[in-house]
Amino acid sequence: MxxxxxxxxxxxxxxxxxxxxxxxxxxxxxxxxxxxxxxxxxxxxxxxxxxxxxxxxxxxxxxxxxxxxxxxxxxxxxxxxxxxxxxxxxNDERFFKMKPTMIYLLFGGLLGIGLLRGQSYLQLVMEEVMPLQPEGWMILTKRLALFFLGLAIANELVWRLMSTDAWVNFKTFGLTAAVFLFFMSQGKLMQTYAVPEDEAES
Incomplete structure (x- = not known):
């Protein structure tokens, strides 16, 4: 469809x-x-x-x-x-607090498996939105896989060591801001490896 x-x-x-x-x-x-x-x-x-x-x-x-x-x-x-x-x-809040950890480990793990196979699974789902050269996709995929791993570790540290209020704030604002800042920080890579418009349209 x-x-x-x-x-x-x-x-x-x-x-x-x-x-x-x-x-x-x-x-x-x-x-x-x-x-x-x-x-x-x-x-x-x-x-x-x-x-x-x-x-x-x-x-x-x-x-x-x-x-x-x-x-x-x-x-x-x-x-x-x-x-x-x-x-x-x-009736145990710990399971829900672990959910972001599982999500980021899953996504990071899938990207890592693709990299081991010499593929960028990120390219498969985002190529139409953000056309890049193959080398650019591999670099971005490596960075994103490591970023997801970092978010998983951060979530574990926050929910295990801090209050529920702190975790809710981190989940609502911290994780969202982190993802936004990550992609904003990749601007130089996207410019360097951007596919020329005439090639992207062909």
Whole structure:
């Protein structure tokens, strides 16, 4: 099915909306304890329980509007269901906090496997958006694989050594800002290895 184009602001809202709503809702209920079915749940667990159907809803809307989902979107939704579901089922917030670690290890690992095979899996999913020469794709893929590994380590350190409030802030703003800054910092590489317009259009 051919991917349909949607308003970039709508796309951004669908991608970041669930995370922002989780942050806002958690801020309102973090000091509360909810008794459901005779079991006490802290605000973080309740916020997690609401985040799961929300991410599934926005993913479904994205698929409905575009006719296509990236592997990253699908894997993110699956891991949210698995780790978020475990947190709610076992009433243990640690599983949901581990989710970003698993996501970044998975993506970094997949890129690393491609590199060992002499391929850039990043090129396969982003070539149309950002045409680069093969050498540029390999360099960018190596950097991104290492960056994902760094994010996985950072997430582990934050959730294990800091408060839940600190982790929520890190997850909502820190990780998003880090990804944005990473790609901004690759401007020189993208200019150096950019495919000339006449070759990109041919």
């Amino acid at each position: 051919e991917e349909k184009k949607i308003n970039p602001f709508l796309k951004l809202a669908l991608e970041l909306g669930p995370v922002i709503l989780f942050f806002v809702f958690y801020g309102r209920v973090k000091e509360r304890v909810f008794t459901i079915g005779g079991v006490e749940y802290e605000g973080f667990i309740v916020a997690t329980a609401l985040f799961i159907p929300l991410i599934l809803l926005t993913t479904a809307i994205m698929w409905k509007l575009t006719g296509k989902l990236s592997k990253m979107q699908l894997m993110t939704a699956v891991l949210v269901v698995i780790f978020g579901g475990l947190s709610v089922w076992l």
